[in-house]
Amino acid sequence: MAGPLSHIRVIDLTRVLAGPWCGQNLADLGAEVIKVERPGKGDDSRAFGPPWIKDAAGNDTAQAAYFVCANRGKQSITLDLANPEAQQIVRDLAAKCDVLLENYKVGDLARYGLGYADLAKINPGLIYCSITGFGQTGPYKDRPGYDFMAQGMGGLMSVTGERDDLPGGGPQRVGVPIVDIMTGMYASIAVCAAIAHRAQSGVGQYIDMALLDTQVAFLSNQAMNYLATGEAPVRLGNTHPNIVPYQTFRTQDGAIILACGNDNLFRKFCDVAGCGELAIDPRFASNGKRVENRAALTALLDALFAARSTHDWVAALESAGVPNGPINDLAQVFDEPQVVARGMRVDVTHPVTGQVPMVASPMRFSGTPIEYRLAPPMLGEHTEAVLARELGFDPATLAQLRARGVI
Numbered sequence: 106m107a108g109p110l111s112h113i114r115v116i117d118l119t120r121v122l123a124g125p126w127c128g129q130n131l132a133d134l135g136a137e138v139i140k141v142e143r144p145g146k147g148d149d150s151r152a153f154g155p156p157w158i159k160d161a162a163g164n165d166t167a168q169a170a171y172f173v174c175a176n177r178g179k180q181s182i183t184l185d186l187a188n189p190e191a192q193q194i195v196r197d198l199a200a201k202c203d204v205l206l207e208n209y210k211v212g213d214l215a216r217y218g219l220g221y222a223d224l225a226k227i228n229p230g231l232i233y234c235s236i237t238g239f240g241q242t243g244p245y246k247d248r249p250g251y252d253f254m255a256q257g258m259g260g261l262m263s264v265t266g267e268r269d270d271l272p273g274g275g276p277q278r279v280g281v282p283i284v285d286i287m288t289g290m291y292a293s294i295a296v297c298a299a300i301a302h303r304a305q306s307g308v309g310q311y312i313d314m315a316l317l318d319t320q321v322a323f324l325s326n327q328a329m330n331y332l333a334t335g336e337a338p339v340r341l342g343n344t345h346p347n348i349v350p351y352q353t354f355r356t357q358d359g360a361i362i363l364a365c366g367n368d369n370l371f372r373k374f375c376d377v378a379g380c381g382e383l384a385i386d387p388r389f390a391s392n393g394k395r396v397e398n399r400a401a402l403t404a405l406l407d408a409l410f411a412a413r414s415t416h417d418w419v420a421a422l423e424s425a426g427v428p429n430g431p432i433n434d435l436a437q438v439f440d441e442p443q444v445v446a447r448g449m450r451v452d453v454t455h456p457v458t459g460q461v462p463m464v465a466s467p468m469r470f471s472g473t474p475i476e477y478r479l480a481p482p483m484l485g486e487h488t489e490a491v492l493a494r495e496l497g498f499d500p501a502t503l504a505q506l507r508a509r510g511v512i
Contacts, residue, residue, distance in 0.1 A: 108135015109473045113300060116141060116198050117179065118186075118207040118214070120148040122252070122282055123316065124236045125175040126289025128206055131296065132178025133466045133475050139198065139491055140176065140482065144183040144512065147484040148172060161459040168458060173481045175289075177453060177463060181482035182491050183512055190511045192217045197496050199224045199231060203309075204296055208236040211246050221311045231309040232299040234292055240315035250316050252282040259284070259320025264327050267342040274340070288319040349395035349402060350374075353432065354410035361410065361418050364428040368392060377425040378409055455480040488512050 113136040117128040125140075125148070132138040142148050153171035160166050184191040196219070199205055205224065207214055214220050221233040235241060238250010256262050256278045266277035295312045303309055321328070327338045330346060338346055343362075345351035350371070351364050365371040368391055375384040383389050383405065388398040395402055410418065415431055422429040433441065439450055448465055455461040466475050492498040492512070506512045 106473050108133070108475060109470065110297075110300075111135035111473075113137070113204060114202045115139065115204040115206065116195070116202045118195075118205065118209070119236065120208065121150050122171075122175055122285040123288040123292070123314075124206050124208040125150070126286055127234070127236070127292040127296065128179060129175050129177055130289065130293040130466070131204070132479075133468065133477075135473070135476075136204070138179040139202075139487075139495075140179040140181045141186075141195065142181055142183050142484060144185055144485070144510065147181070147183070148176070150175070151484065158455075158458045158461055160457065166457050168455070168461070168481070173461060173463065176481040177477060178479050179482055180479070180487035180491055181485055182488040183485035185510055185512075186214075186217060186219070188509075188511050190506065190509070192219060194492070194496065194511070195219055196224065196227060200227045201495055202228070202231065203300065203303075204232045204234065206234050206236070206292070206296075210249070211237055211241055225309065225311075229308060230303055232296055232303065232312065233309070234296055234299075234312040234314060236288060236292055236314045236316075238316045240318060241313045245317075252285040252316065253278055255284040255316040255320045259317050260324055260327070261320055264324075264338050264340055264346075266340045268340055271342065276340070284316050284320045287323055288314055288316050291319055291322070344399070344403075347396065348392060349399050350406060352403070354406060356410050356415040356418055357413055359415040360432050361415050362430045362432065363406075363410075363422070364430075366428065370427055371395070373425050374422070374427045377421050377427065380405070380409060451477050453477050453480040456483060456486070485512075 110131055113131065115128060115131050115136050115138045117124070117138050117140045119125050119128060120142070128138050128140065140148075146152075150172040151169055154169035155165070156170045157165040158168040158170060158173055184194055186192060186195065212220075215223070221235075224231055224233060237246070238255065239245040239248055257276070261284070262276040262278055265279060267274045269275060292312070292314045295314065299310050299312060326347065330336075330338050343353040348366060351366065353360050353362050363374065365374055371389075371392075372384045375381050383402070387394065389395050389402050419429060419431060431437070438444060444450075449467075451463050451465045452460040453463055461480050463477070465477075468475060489503050492503060498506070503512070
């Protein structure tokens with residue numbers, strides 16, 4: 106069965122990660138996504154290697170793993186948007202599309218006659234989503250914005266990393282570009298909501314997404330901790346600001362995560378760990394008390410965990426229903442039986458590499474399952490096919506456009 110967005114056509118003018126992530130989500134959901142790239146160079150992330158995807162013989166290709174992670178399911182066409190003829194092609198495509206995604210600097214596309222106000226006159230039903238570092242308004246709107254900057258400015262790094270008074274303490278960025286990814290996710294939700302609204306109203310709308318806004322929004326409980334108290338949370342390493350014990354512990358041969366999210370789970374842990382006296386100790390009997398007496402409890406548990414291996418702890422805690430887990434590297438992640446059973450690795454046929462391994466979408470539908478129809482495209486792979494199909498260009502016209510550098 107066709108995907109839930111199989112009736113939607115998207116023109117994707119984004120590059121690098123936040124915008125492409127949104128476009129890939131829409132493609133996974135069945136939308137037809139036409140990715141517009143610069144002739145000759147394409148999306149900046151095509152050059153973000155090594156590592157490169159390997160071919161069947163194990164040799165590096167020119168396909169950057171970074172680009173591959175966010176561009177499956179799309180058709181790639183090349184247009185020089187500084188050329189008026191290419192600008193007109195975008196207008197003609199936008200007239201036939203439901204959604205336009207872009208992450209140019211504020212005002213750049215409007216200079217080409219490709220802003221929302223311009224295209225909404227051609228297609229009042231168009232949903233136009235702009236993604237920038239700081240949004241379309243405010244004193245920073247003209248600044249360039251990147252994930253790392255947003256993690257710092259938006260407070261994430263102030264609560265990420267080891268405590269300042271411990272070895273290795275200090276601010277840390279998250280190990281993946283989480284602000285880009287979350288902005289792409291919020292953009293995906295916003296686009297789907299606008300599609301639902303248009304189904305009732307018949308009218309499209311403009312969506313203004315910003316990396317900094319997204320970062321502030323997903324501070325979640327940490328933001329509320331500050332708003333409720335006026336006290337800025339600090340870095341706590343692998344501990345939780347509101348729950349104890351909810352952290353990592355060193356074992357005899359490695360480390361383990363213990364997640365006692367309520368008092369009942371703490372009591373279960375104490376039973377299986379042979380320290381039942383801690384569950385009735387007034388200092389630790391409730392989560393609030395455990396938070397107050399975090400240091401004392403942690404010192405006691407450190408000694409307990411160090412006496413047994415990670416395997417022993419995982420087995421014992423699993424049998425008692427106490428949430429826990431090892432700290433896996435990526436090789437171990439993709440070997441986890443649960444990850445394998447859920448099919449979180451997919452192999453997609455690619456014209457150069459033969460098969461390209463990718464991380465599957467986590468969205469599971471009972472009636473409209475996700476299909477991985479297209480591998481991340483080669484640069485300009487679909488230019489002629491898309492322009493012939495959508496705009497009726499014949500081979501002679503396409504050859505002339507290519508000779509003039511329009512495509």
